[in-house]
Every structure is written in structure tokens, then in C-alpha cells.
Amino acid sequence: MSSAQSVIGSDKIAGRPASVAHLFLSRVKATPDAEAYRFPVPVDEHAADSAPGAEQWRSLSWAQTAVRVQNIAAGLMSLGIEAEDRVAIASSTRIEWILTDLGNMCAGAATTTVYPSTNADETGFILANSGSKALFAENAAQLAKAVGQRDQLPALATVILIDAPAERPEPEGLTVLTLAELEERGAAHLKEHPDAVRDAVDALDPEQLATLIYTSGTTGRPKGVRLVHDCWAYEGIAQQESGLLRADDVQFMWLPLSHVFGKTLISGQIATGHVMAVDGRVDRIIHNLPLIKPTLMASAPRIFEKVYNGIAGRARAEGGAKYKIFLWAAKVARDYARTAQANRIATGRDSVPLALSIQHAIADKLVYAKIRTAFGGRLRGSVSGSAALAPEIGYFFMGAGVPILEGYGLSETSAGSAVNPAEDVRIGTVGLPLPGTEVRIAEDGEILLRGPGVMRGYHEDPERTAEVLEADGWFHTGDIGELGPGGYLRITDRKKDMxxxxxxxxxxxxxxxxxxxxxxxxxxxxxxxxxxxxxxxxxxxxxxxxxxxxxxxxxxxxxxxxxxxxxxxxxxxxxxxxxxxxxxxxxxxxxxxxxxxxxxxxxxxxxxxxxxxxxxxxxxxxxxxxxxxxxxxxxxx
Known part of the structure; x- marks a missing residue:
């Protein structure tokens, strides 16, 4: 390993609560009437002016969110769910995913995340390996996966359906409730035990299991990453302190919440109290952006690549002068962003030559302004993670006024380990360590991370845990990288992919x-x-x-x-x-x-x-x- 001089970042961050459940109740108390979430709902099909498939966006205040979360938590308690019992969620990204996850945490339970696209065999493995006692299933299709693997799931006793089917399924050996019924049970439980949720939250220990996220992996069975309450509490405060998230943000959340990237941003949103618009339908992203007008959005690089390809394709289809203008504007955007970044690093100022600045102003009116409008017109930054962003894509969007803040993290580090600050983006890097996270480069170039966000091990797999997690807390990422000027981290490649x-x-x-x-x-x-x-x-x-x-x-x-x-x-x-x-x-x-x-x-x-x-x-x-x-x-x- 490298010497101690190569360690950057800090392993300390002050003032974090014991859990996100604590953070949530504090947020509700501080800003009860502020808007917390927006989400789409179908318009009443019987309304005189409604069109087929029409939707409208509704909001929940923090106080309204708390009522639903506490009812879900108390409902789970009424079913006999206790501290660290695993409760799985198999659903797409929607408001109910967030409510049920918070309900799990406020009940003292631990969430097992299951992608809705996961096949029945692997769903069965995850539910069995985690020992999940209850499952929030989005619909009958998700329920069917559990029913099909029933003989492998002796611990699973209850399934709560988010979308109630026309006819209630009655699988042998399973109790099936709707989410509405669970919330009704919870409300009744709280009438008899009004302090039940508060007592459960007060009893939470920072090292208590909060989440099992199963890595998809490339071969073999997935590994269950054990993330404790302190991991998420740390992530929430670190995102706030870093300036990544702000109290006045409107964030568009479409990422899969079963993935650590999406889930970690929920912790940050609760810490700052900003508005989050939630809709996981990928085919609605372009439609939703002008409606939501987000200031912040997180995405995988593939989305930015598709947007760029789409813009270039439309310009090519228009042909002639318009395509030439686009190609010129794309080059100007990259030259402008690259020059401004180089000068900022060298002098601290985003200065560019006058001729390039004039070209950029012309290109802005002809091309870039339309791109910003397509993103809603208010985007101050878009966080990119989960895979490498091509630098030329990053320079293009930066030059067009849609800065992509590339970050870095893994399931094993609760996602957030490093990110580019909005005020000093350095394309080609994944930014600076979040407050409280240390980065070290081993002698072979592997990136090592240490901090409160690092997992406590793989579930029931001490051998594979020992392969990547050292006794002093350093986690071996399997990525190759280097630390550049100012402590910015650059990823070269996956160690195993080289x-x-x-x-x-x-x-x-x-x-x-x-x-x-x-x-x-x-x-x-x-x-x-x-x-x-x-x-x-x-x-x-x-x-x-x-x-x-x-x-x-x-x-x-x-x-x-x-x-x-x-x-x-x-x-x-x-x-x-x-x-x-x-x-x-x-x-x-x-x-x-x-x-x-x-x-x-x-x-x-x-x-x-x-x-x-x-x-x-x-x-x-x-x-x-x-x-x-x-x-x-x-x-x-």
C-alpha cells in the first residue's frame, strides 16, 4: 500500500444523528408544512375534462409524509416485526417506495431491496438469504415471484401489495394485505400505543442493520451488502455539508431506489429538506423535466449519452446548415468548457479568450438555450454515477450550461464517496471525497476508501468480506485510480476489467x-x-x-x-x-x-x-x- 501521505479526506464528520429515522423525525418537527415530495397520480377517468392516461402531480408536506410513515411503521409492528427484522421492497421508483423504506426504518426493521426486474429465481434467493419476514410488493407480478419460490422462504409470512389487484390473491401460508390496510392497522395500533414509533426510533443504534442491498454482480449469486443506520445518517449529513444538495433544491428522482445511488440521495434530501419529485418511469423523463423544472437530477451516464445522441440525430435529420451549426456549437461548447476548466485550475478564474467567449454567446442563443429548456430551464447540476462518463460528453454539457457533476461510490460504500463540487467541476475526475471519507491509493493503483459510509460486511459471508475489508476499515474498491491536483480523484479503470x-x-x-x-x-x-x-x-x-x-x-x-x-x-x-x-x-x-x-x-x-x-x-x-x-x-x- 501507499504511504500515509497519500491519504486524503477526513474520517470525521460532526453532528450526525443515530439514524435517518432520527433525521426524518427532526425534519418533520423543523419544517412540518414545507413540501417534501411530488408524485404523479392518474386523473379521475370520469372527470369531464380528463383525457385517457392523463395525470396530475400531487404533493406531500413533511407532516403529511410523517403520518403515512408512522402508520406504516406501526402497521409493521402490529404484524410482529421487530428490530433488525428484514422487510423487503420489490417495486419500481415511486412515492410508496420511499414511504415504505422510511416506515421500515422507523419500526427498527431493515430494508432488503429487490429490483422489480429481478427474475423469480434470484428474487427467491435474495428473500431467502436475507431472511426477510415481510415483503412490500408493487403488484401481483412481484407477489407471484415470492409465491413461486415459497418453499425456499420459511421466514416470509406477510406480503403487502402497493397496488391492490381487483381480486385479492390468497396464496397458501402467506398473509396478503394492501398498503392501505397496513396503514389502517398502523393507525389503530398507534391509538393504543401512541409512543410506539418514537420509542422504536429512540431505541435505534447507529450500528444496527438498516439495509441489505444485493450487488447484481457479473457472475454467481449476488452478495448482500450490510449497511447500518450510521451509513445512511452519515450520507445525509455529508451530502448536505458538501453543498451537493441544498434546502432550496427541487430534485427529480427517477433512479431505481433498489440501487444504492438512488437510495443515498433520499438521506441527503431528508437532511436538507428540499423538494423531491418522484417518478421512476424512464420513458417519462423527457416529458417530466419541463413540468418539474428541477434544479438537480441524478442519472447514469447512459442517459446523458442518449440525450446527446438524440440532439445530434435531430440536427442531422434537419440537415444542411442546421447540422453544421450543431457540429460547430458542439465544438465550441467543448473548447469553452475545457479552456475555462484549465484556467480555473491554473489561476482560480473561469477565464476564456474573447473570441471564444463571443462564439460561445452566439452558440448559446442558437443551440444551448434550447438544451437547457429541455432540461426544465433551472438545472444547476446533474449528478452522474454508477459508471464512467465520457469526458467529451461532460465537456459538451458543461459548455452548454448543463453541468454534470460526476461522482463515485459503490454499493459497499453507501454510494456517496466522492463528487465534483458545482462551483469547481473538473471533468475527467469524480471530484473530491465527501466530508468524513478518506481515500488512499495502494501501490498497485487500487483505490481504497474508509469512512462511516463503508459497509460492515457481506451478509453471512465472512470470507468474501475479508477479501475486501481490512481490520482497520479500509475497503478495497477494485477500481484503479489516481489523485490529481487539489485532491481530485480520477478513475482509470476497474482492476478486474483491465x-x-x-x-x-x-x-x-x-x-x-x-x-x-x-x-x-x-x-x-x-x-x-x-x-x-x-x-x-x-x-x-x-x-x-x-x-x-x-x-x-x-x-x-x-x-x-x-x-x-x-x-x-x-x-x-x-x-x-x-x-x-x-x-x-x-x-x-x-x-x-x-x-x-x-x-x-x-x-x-x-x-x-x-x-x-x-x-x-x-x-x-x-x-x-x-x-x-x-x-x-x-x-x-
Missing amino acids: FKTSGGKYVAPSEVEGKFKALCPFVSNILVIGNGRNYCTALIALDEPVIMQWAAEHGQSGRSYAEVVGSPEANTLIEGFVKKLNGELQRWQTIKKFAILPRDLDVEHGELTPSLKIKRPVVERTYAEAVTEMYAGANEA
Whole structure:
């Protein structure tokens, strides 16, 4: 490991409560009438002026939120749920996810998170491994997964349905309630025991289990990450102290709350008391942004890439002068952001040459203002995490006035470990450690983290815990990185993803993949291959809306997506971008051959995790024939 001089950050943060449940009750007391949450609800279909599928947004104050949370907590107690009993949530992101999670914590229980997209077999494993006694299921489909694995789940006694079906299911051996019925039970319980929730919260210990989040992993069964109440209380206060979240923010939450990235932002929101608009439907993001007008939004890099590709695709479709203007404006945005950042680091001022400043002002009126309007017009920052952001994408949005605050963290660190401050974003880095988190670079370049947000181990798995967590609290992330000027952290690659060619040269695939995403507006996913080979190749999946628009413009209307991406024209198109990419790489990094995949990678086929990370071994196995063909006849040294 590196010397103590390489440690940056602090392991102390003052004034945090014992739990987020404490933080929540304090927030309710401090600002009971302030708006806490917004969420969409269907308009009454019988209303005279309602259209099919119409929605309206409703709000909950902190006091109103507290009533529902306390009723849920008391309802769980009435079912016999006790301290540290696991209660699972299998639901998409919606207001009820937050209410039930807070209800769990205020009852002293621990939440087991389950992605709604998780298949029945893995859902059964998570519920069994966690020993969950109750399950909040979004709908009958989520209930069916538990019922199908019933023989593996001796601890599971109760399922609470968030969306009540027309006919109540009555699976053998399970009590099924609706969420409304649970809340009614809770209200009745509180009439008899008015101090029940307060007493349960007062009894919480900072080291008591609060959450089990199961890592999706790339191979084998997922691991249950044990996060205690102190992890979340720390995250809430650290996000507040860092300035990442502010009391006057309006945050748009669409991220999956089963993932640690989304869940950690709930802690910060409770600490600051700002408004959170909640709607997890990805296909509604573009529609919701102008309605919500957020000041802050968190996202995975893939969303920014899709937005950029969409903007470029529309400009290309308009053709002629408009496309040339977009290409010019995109270059100006990157040049402006890159120059301003370099001067800020060197002199402390975001100065740019006058000529570039004038070009930027013109481009702002022609292009950037429209982009900001599409994001709602008030976005002061968009937090990016869960995967690497291509720097060229970051420079583009920064120059357009939509700064992306790239951050860093893992499930094992309660997500938030480092983030770029809004006032000093340094693209290409993941920012500064959050207050209270220490960062250390080992001798082999691995990033080590220590602080209150680090997990207390993997659930019932001491051997794998010992592999990554040292006795003195340092957690081995498996990521390679370095500390730059000002203590900013830069991620080079996943330690396990880096490979060595047969010529002995190391390749960081994410670096190559990020460069290609910035160059090629048609790419959706790319996987660089070359471990033990004498050259690198790539599997490339194309963005369907963008490539289909291109196809319509080039005489391929009526063809299916698979026909378009398999055409010689598409191959020639992508080959041009690969040649551009190779011009920016070292010889041993260059892509000698590539294959365009017949469909995009997705969660359903197991090729992406729910947080949209590529499962490299799965993709390589699925497309082993294409990989073999790219190396056919090669002299594998």
C-alpha cells in the first residue's frame, strides 16, 4: 500500500444523528408544512375534462409524509416485526417506495431491496438469504415471484401489495394485505400505543442493520451488502455539508431506489429538506423535466449519452446548415468548457479568450438555450454515477450550461464517496471525497476508501468480506485510480476489467470505450476485448432511435433494426468512427476488428446490471461466435 501521505479526506464528520429515522423525525418537527415530495397520480377517468392516461402531480408536506410513515411503521409492528427484522421492497421508483423504506426504518426493521426486474429465481434467493419476514410488493407480478419460490422462504409470512389487484390473491401460508390496510392497522395500533414509533426510533443504534442491498454482480449469486443506520445518517449529513444538495433544491428522482445511488440521495434530501419529485418511469423523463423544472437530477451516464445522441440525430435529420451549426456549437461548447476548466485550475478564474467567449454567446442563443429548456430551464447540476462518463460528453454539457457533476461510490460504500463540487467541476475526475471519507491509493493503483459510509460486511459471508475489508476499515474498491491536483480523484479503470495483450501491453477498456462514445453518436454500448490476444476488438451495439433515423435518411426505410445494423452501409458508417477512434489511441489500444450486434444489450438478457453496467463475461459468452470470428486466423502469441 501507499504511504500515509497519500491519504486524503477526513474520517470525521460532526453532528450526525443515530439514524435517518432520527433525521426524518427532526425534519418533520423543523419544517412540518414545507413540501417534501411530488408524485404523479392518474386523473379521475370520469372527470369531464380528463383525457385517457392523463395525470396530475400531487404533493406531500413533511407532516403529511410523517403520518403515512408512522402508520406504516406501526402497521409493521402490529404484524410482529421487530428490530433488525428484514422487510423487503420489490417495486419500481415511486412515492410508496420511499414511504415504505422510511416506515421500515422507523419500526427498527431493515430494508432488503429487490429490483422489480429481478427474475423469480434470484428474487427467491435474495428473500431467502436475507431472511426477510415481510415483503412490500408493487403488484401481483412481484407477489407471484415470492409465491413461486415459497418453499425456499420459511421466514416470509406477510406480503403487502402497493397496488391492490381487483381480486385479492390468497396464496397458501402467506398473509396478503394492501398498503392501505397496513396503514389502517398502523393507525389503530398507534391509538393504543401512541409512543410506539418514537420509542422504536429512540431505541435505534447507529450500528444496527438498516439495509441489505444485493450487488447484481457479473457472475454467481449476488452478495448482500450490510449497511447500518450510521451509513445512511452519515450520507445525509455529508451530502448536505458538501453543498451537493441544498434546502432550496427541487430534485427529480427517477433512479431505481433498489440501487444504492438512488437510495443515498433520499438521506441527503431528508437532511436538507428540499423538494423531491418522484417518478421512476424512464420513458417519462423527457416529458417530466419541463413540468418539474428541477434544479438537480441524478442519472447514469447512459442517459446523458442518449440525450446527446438524440440532439445530434435531430440536427442531422434537419440537415444542411442546421447540422453544421450543431457540429460547430458542439465544438465550441467543448473548447469553452475545457479552456475555462484549465484556467480555473491554473489561476482560480473561469477565464476564456474573447473570441471564444463571443462564439460561445452566439452558440448559446442558437443551440444551448434550447438544451437547457429541455432540461426544465433551472438545472444547476446533474449528478452522474454508477459508471464512467465520457469526458467529451461532460465537456459538451458543461459548455452548454448543463453541468454534470460526476461522482463515485459503490454499493459497499453507501454510494456517496466522492463528487465534483458545482462551483469547481473538473471533468475527467469524480471530484473530491465527501466530508468524513478518506481515500488512499495502494501501490498497485487500487483505490481504497474508509469512512462511516463503508459497509460492515457481506451478509453471512465472512470470507468474501475479508477479501475486501481490512481490520482497520479500509475497503478495497477494485477500481484503479489516481489523485490529481487539489485532491481530485480520477478513475482509470476497474482492476478486474483491465487486461494485458499477448504483447504485454495493458489496456484499460473503459478509457477506449469512453472515447468511442464521445466520437460516435450512433453507439449505445461498446465492449472492448483483447485479454491475452495480439490485438483489440470490439462488440458494438447501436442506439435504435438514432440509427433508425439515419437509416430512413439513407434509403433503408421499412427495414427492421436487425436488418439495418446488419447492412453493409451501417458497417461502413461505424468503420469510419472506429478509424477516428484509432487515431486517438496508442497502437496497442487500437481496434483492429469490430462486430455490430443484432440488438442492444439489456437487463432482460442479463447483459446489463439494473444500474446499466455491462456484464462483460455474459456479453462475451453470448457473442462468443462473433468474438471467435474476429480473431480467426490471427497469430495468437
